[in-house]
Amino acid sequence: MNDFRRQWADARADVLRAVETVGASGWFVLGQQVLDFEAKLARCWGATEAIGTASGLDAIEIALKACGVERGDRVLTTPMSAFATTMAIIRLGAIPVFCDTDSNGLIDFHEASDALRTFPEIRYFLPVHLYGIPLDTRRLRELIDEFALTCVEDCSQSILAASLIGHAAATSFYPTKNLGAMGDAGATLTNDAELAARIRRLRDYGQSAKYVHAEIGWNSRLDELHAAILGAAFLPRLAGWTERRRTIASRYRAAWRRDDIGIAEAVPENACWHLFPVFTPHKASLLAHLRSNGIGTGEHYPAVIPDQPAMQGVNYVTHGDLPNARRVAKQEVSLPIHPYMTDDEVERVLAAIKSWDQPL
Numbered sequence: 001m002n003d004f005r006r007q008w009a010d011a012r013a014d015v016l017r018a019v020e021t022v023g024a025s026g027w028f029v030l031g032q033q034v035l036d037f038e039a040k041l042a043r044c045w046g047a048t049e050a051i052g053t054a055s056g057l058d059a060i061e062i063a064l065k066a067c068g069v070e071r072g073d074r075v076l077t078t079p080m081s082a083f084a085t086t087m088a089i090i091r092l093g094a095i096p097v098f099c100d101t102d103s104n105g106l107i108d109f110h111e112a113s114d115a116l117r118t119f120p121e122i123r124y125f126l127p128v129h130l131y132g133i134p135l136d137t138r139r140l141r142e143l144i145d146e147f148a149l150t151c152v153e154d155c156s157q158s159i160l161a162a163s164l165i166g167h168a169a170a171t172s173f174y175p176t177k178n179l180g181a182m183g184d185a186g187a188t189l190t191n192d193a194e195l196a197a198r199i200r201r202l203r204d205y206g207q208s209a210k211y212v213h214a215e216i217g218w219n220s221r222l223d224e225l226h227a228a229i230l231g232a233a234f235l236p237r238l239a240g241w242t243e244r245r246r247t248i249a250s251r252y253r254a255a256w257r258r259d260d261i262g263i264a265e266a267v268p269e270n271a272c273w274h275l276f277p278v279f280t281p282h283k284a285s286l287l288a289h290l291r292s293n294g295i296g297t298g299e300h301y302p303a304v305i306p307d308q309p310a311m312q313g314v315n316y317v318t319h320g321d322l323p324n325a326r327r328v329a330k331q332e333v334s335l336p337i338h339p340y341m342t343d344d345e346v347e348r349v350l351a352a353i354k355s356w357d358q359p360l
Contacts, residue, residue: 001296002176006340014233015182022228030204033224037231038187044235047164047189049196052222053203056156056172059186060088060126062218063152063168066198069094069124074317076115076149077126078107079304079325084172085128085154086305090314097122098306099319104264105277105328106130109139115319116147125149125166129158131300132178132245132274133267140165156186160242161272164189168199173230178245178274179238181226241339245273248337248346252276255350260358261286262331275300279331285359286333293352298334 042050053059071093079098089096099115102108107127144151151166159179173185190196206217262279280286290297304325
């Protein structure tokens with residue numbers, strides 16, 4: 001699903017120069033490398049502010065807290081995502097409210113509107129741009145405006161695809177992400193200078209100045225080493241990496257000839273294809289066939305979040321039975337898509353898909 005050895009062969013010299021720069025500086029936490037990377041990331045995203053954090057989970061959680069989420073508040077979100085999306089809500093003592101997705105697994109705006117009318121006390125919204133497929137920005141903006149929502153977007157899988165429509169956007173630099181670090185890291189982006197200042201304070205023990213703790217915060221600081229590697233070695237490659245992902249996705253979609261395996265529908269041109277999801281009711285058979293042919297595969301995600309064992313005893317709400325989300329969870333298979341795939345490897349995947357005999 002990824003090839004970090006090929007990535008290392010490509011970026012090794014730039015990574016080692018970044019390491020040398022940090023080592024020689026003698027400054028390892030919240031220094032010039034973090035400032036430089038945050039500025040580059042903000043420009044890349046078209047935002048005015050970027051604040052590095054220790055992980056994507058922290059980026060979401062701190063952004064929600066900075067936006068005013070408190071214990072007992074209800075937060076509308078999706079049941080189809082990495083568990084970190086929901087964890088960020090729960091760790092603040094807030095209550096996730098799940099509504100159904102569309103056929104692609106992204107939050108359904110009609111269902112979201114209905115949930116907001118059913119629960120008019122909801123003031124916060126945490127949507128996810130899943131698989132690198134961005135949500136419809138017009139409908140997202142309309143929903144925020146109609147219901148006067150404070151919105152934090154989970155953009156962990158959608159860098160260079162999702163724009164900043166809400167009050168803040170959180171992203172992850174986990175190594176498998178389109179822009180991944182060599183370990184855990186994340187960032188929050190916003191166009192609100194006051195909100196950015198609070199996020200910076202919260203990530204650093206709640207300090208407004210050295211040894212002045214204005215509020216209870218986190219220890220969630222993007223370190224100098226990750227920032228240097230991201231800024232000098234990986235961010236300059238991101239546009240090329242993303243274009244390669246789009247080329248592979250276009251090849252998959254153009255060559256698709258199987259009506260018994262669905263692919264994502266009505267995908268915007270700016271999708272960045274963190275994953276390439278396909279859908280079949282014979283998921284186990286397809287996974288076994290691909291793996292037997294040496295094709296790496298994944299499942300994102302095999303259970304909706306309310307069905308996870310960790311949710312037992314947690315205060316949450318589901319709006320409806322989530323039929324689309326449950327179908328996607330049962331049927332989704334992720335095909336390999338990463339910037340170091342060769343054309344021959346793409347064709348091998350397509351050949352393996354073509355040779356699969358659907359079970360009766």
